[in-house]
Amino acid sequence: MQVMMDKPQLLERYERVGQWLENRGDKLHAGRIHDVLRELAADHASTSVAFCGLFSAGKSSLINALCASNALQTGAVPTTAAVHAVTLPGTNGRVQLLDTPGVDSTDEAHREATMNALHRADLMVLVADYQHVEAEENLELLRAFSEEGKRIVFVVNQVDKHLDFELTFAEFREHVEAALEDYGIELEHIFYTSTTQSPYSELNAFRDFLAGLQNVDDATHVEQVQKRLDEIIRDAVHEQLAGERASFAAQVRDLFGSEPMDERELANWLTQEAQALTQLEEAFQQDNAAFVDTQRAMRESWVRLVELAQIAPYETTEKGRFFVESLRPDFKVGFLRSAAKTAAEQTRRGEAFIEDLTGRVTNYLLVPLRNQIAKDIRQLAFGQDSWLSQLEGLTVDVTLDYVRKLVKPGALVSSQYPYQYVKDVVARIKRDVLGQLSGLVDVWFREADAAYKTYHADKWHRIEEQRQRVAALKQLDGVLRKEREWVDALCSGEVPNP
Ligand SMILES: Nc1nc2c(ncn2[C@@H]2O[C@H](COP(=O)(O)OP(=O)(O)OP(=O)(O)O)[C@@H](O)[C@H]2O)c(=O)[nH]1
Ligand SMILES: [Mg+2]
Known part of the structure; x- marks a missing residue:
């Protein structure tokens, strides 16, 4: 539950939490909390947006297109290996775009990095390429974050691949949106984009939307920061109890052959x-x-x-x-x-x-x-x-x-x-x-x-x-x-x- 707080309250409360984590030897999360609080105190309100999705969806290409740059590497094979932060031009550094490795990466470290970036971000952009809009992984990811109360924007990229002869683009959109609704996912926006020329691309609208994120009012900013802090706390506690949880989970696996997927199943x-x-x-x-x-x-x-x-x-x-x-x-x-x-x-x-x-x-x-x-x-x-x-x-x-x-x-x-x-x-x-x-x-x-x-x-x-x-x-x-x-x-x- 989010309770509205003003800045001094927020600072005071989370300082205490950071101190507690530090006392318990968790310098990493204590540090993250202090970073966020320092940013808040310095009044440097920035919104961070994590781009994620299956590999080759076009995340890096999309960020390049948004920033009109070639800074990020792109390619047909799994390309991005670490999280990169890029500033969206024209936002005075107030909108950060985080490029992440594909979530289907088999590399555990990549996955970890991606998940961390997702948790830290204020907003998540799930990029799906035109041909894999309804991939199970995409929908599951959307659902997981939607349950966490994360702000989510869904981007259907590579719409230049749409061919009008089977169904119209409007029908395609309707179909996609109905599927998402069936899945019970709450989205802030859906954008259809292409990094190449396409009559269906809403790349500019998407850029405007992102640029608009710099103009957050104080209340939204505090709320955003609080969400981010709470996610750090969630990570920290999760890690603190990881050993205990792993040993109990191992016991369950020994006895049952598998472990429950989530708390409901448990x-x-x-x-x-x-x-x-x-x-x-x-x-x-x-x-x-x-x-x-x-x-x-x-x-x-x-x-x-x-x-x-x-x-x-x-x-x-x-x-x-x-x-x-x-x-x-x-x-x-x-x-x-x-x-x-x-x-x-x-x-x-x-x-x-x-x-x-x-x-x-x-x-x-x-x-x-x-x-x-x-x-x-x-x-x-x-x-x-x-x-x-x-x-x-x-x-x-x-x-x-x-x-x-x-x-x-x-x-x-x-x-x-x-x-x-x-x-x-x-x-x-x-x-x-x-x-x-x-x-x-x-x-x-x-x-x-x-x-x-x-x-x-x-x-x-x-x-x-x-x-x-x-x-x-x-x-x-x-x-x-x-x-x-x-x-x-x-x-x-x-x-x-x-
Ligand atoms: N036709 C078309 N191709 C695209 C589009 N966007 C990206 N691509 C191509 O798709 C391939 C993958 O693009 P990337 O931007 O590297 O994809 P990514 O999601 O960053 O991939 P990873 O970093 O490996 O997870 C590249 O060959 C791009 O040129 C698009 O809008 N239309
Ligand atoms: Mg990439």
Whole structure:
């Protein structure tokens, strides 16, 4: 944003900026600023006009023609190699014409020199030869400078090449002007010129226009100078941050294979890449949550199946009671009440109990449980066949010894104890089964988790990669933003403290 200022304000503000640049070791740009300010202070208002365009458009010839001189070299091959300044005659040195090398020069130094001259100039004259008016390079250049707010004059040179038989010159002009309008380029003027005789040449009008640039009023002059200073600042900041920008851009190139063309494209990339990252992360989270939930639900359903199994119905409980009652101290059998006979009876009753119980445990607990687990793990993602054979080992061996150990001798006298005893046996059997089950399931699910992670390692890797891509773009975006902030601050006379 240009804010109108008077000369002392402008001098004061940009002195400060020049000083800041100098302190940062940028003598080059500080020097340029001081030059412009010195010129302003000396009241030597000059307007500089940069002639640019593709090689052999006739830039040098045109300047020669304008100045009625042969000072500049011309030729059919790329000719001009450096920027030359020429004073437009009759302007007291107040209008400077800058001849530049062709912008399509392959020489990087030439390009650089040209771009510098363009940035410094108050006005840019884009010279296109009659046959290349709509060359892509010309239009792109026009657009870039038009976006910067540069004053632009477009010159169609070599109009002596126009032949009237295909279309009239008026039609040609209309066509050119419509194309420029379509391109959205704002021009101050279009001139049609020829350095040789041609009825269509507006060379004189063009010369008059340029000569008119010496008569700038104070306000325009200050504005012009300010624009020039701001462009120097833009260059300076661009260079100051060049290292940072280059290294971040290199990172982006490494990751993406190319770098965004401009800030708008960078912003688009950033939005896209950040969205892709969110999607990857969410998909991963959801998959993982679903996997963990399924495991938990399975484990719970198996435990419930054990807890609810009916393994001691009435007949079984009666057999248990019968066995426990035979263990009471006053229990004796046979006429002689022999100890051997009593023991044999106890064993007989115990075996009847455990035989019944074992059948129940097998048919109503272990078999349904194994079937259910087998069915479930076939459906579990990352379930493994080896688990099915391990499942066969899930069993309890209910022996006489096993049930005898659960008897509480002190309680035998109680008439209610036999029922409690059977409940104790049932609880013990279920606890044993659950203990084994949980040991197996712990191992299985650990294996499943490991398989899951291995399987998803590439997904995880993708997420990591995506994070890097987003981070690299953000860094580049950050340095570009910093550049913009510095330029804004400096152009409004504030010096940033980095
Ligand atoms: N027919 C015709 N030829 C021209 C005109 N202007 C320049 N030329 C010729 O075009 C060729 C290139 O002219 P230059 O003035 O050297 O072109 P330039 O744009 O300065 O080229 P570089 O310095 O190489 O970028 C020369 O041979 C000129 O004689 C013109 O108006 N009409
Ligand atoms: Mg030239």
